[in-house]
Amino acid sequence: MPHDTPAALHATQEKNEALNGQVIFAPGQAPLLAPAYQVFNSVSGEFMAQDIVHPTIGANWSFGQNLDDLGVFWTKNKKPNEAEISKTRTRLEATGRKFLQMATSIETAGRLDDITPLMRIFATYFGEDRPWNRIYWKLADCPGCGEPVKPGIIKHHCGFVFDPDRALLATMITPEQHKIIMDQLAKRETLENKGVRKSRTAR
Numbered sequence: 001m002p003h004d005t006p007a008a009l010h011a012t013q014e015k016n017e018a019l020n021g022q023v024i025f026a027p028g029q030a031p032l033l034a035p036a037y038q039v040f041n042s043v044s045g046e047f048m049a050q051d052i053v054h055p056t057i058g059a060n061w062s063f064g065q066n067l068d069d070l071g072v073f074w075t076k077n078k079k080p081n082e083a084e085i086s087k088t089r090t091r092l093e094a095t096g097r098k099f100l101q102m103a104t105s106i107e108t109a110g111r112l113d114d115i116t117p118l119m120r121i122f123a124t125y126f127g128e129d130r131p132w133n134r135i136y137w138k139l140a141d142c143p144g145c146g147e148p149v150k151p152g153i154i155k156h157h158c159g160f161v162f163d164p165d166r167a168l169l170a171t172m173i174t175p176e177q178h179k180i181i182m183d184q185l186a187k188r189e190t191l192e193n194k195g196v197r198k199s200r201t202a203r
């Protein structure tokens with residue numbers, strides 16, 4: 001059944017009244033309805049929730065003003081269901097793609113100052129490696145080769161092992177290699193401790 005016929009509107013109205021008492025609509029919502037409902041000093045909770053997420057600002061929504069484009073939604077369910085979450089995620093990702101398209105034009109035109117924080121956030125969300133988003137990757141240099149590496153890696157392609165225990169578990173290194181690394185680390189630790197003691201006695 002179409003939801004905007006007079007009969008459907010009336011049915012919705014009756015249902016809402018049963019739930020909330022008389023439903024009162026904000027200006028702009030009211031003209032669709034009977035004059036009795038044109039009361040301007042208060043609005044239904046449902047209208048309020050919707051207005052926060054997707055404000056009534058006139059006939060056209062302006063892009064960027066609607067929080068539902070950015071994954072905000074409201075629900076009467078205590079816990080949002082899968083369908084609601086998936087619908088929201090689809091909208092959010094569509095918005096993200098739009099932002100990245102805009103970013104591509106900006107990038108092509110060489111106006112990198114016009115890249116917005118949202119564009120960077122979406123590039124990170126989609127895991128896109130854009131030249132203007134690199135600073136957002138937490139990079140550290142590999143002690144083995146000096147190349148930047150992502151945080152949390154176990155072993156670099158140059159062979160440097162960041163986490164010997166996890167590397168052993170993941171069979172990236174042999175037990176023998178693990179022992180060599182651990183011995184070296186222990187040796188270095190002893191040397192460092194000695195260094196600390198020396199500098200303390202020197203004082």
Ligand SMILES: [Zn+2]
Pocket residue numbers: 142143144145146147156157158159160
């Ligand atoms: Zn390396």
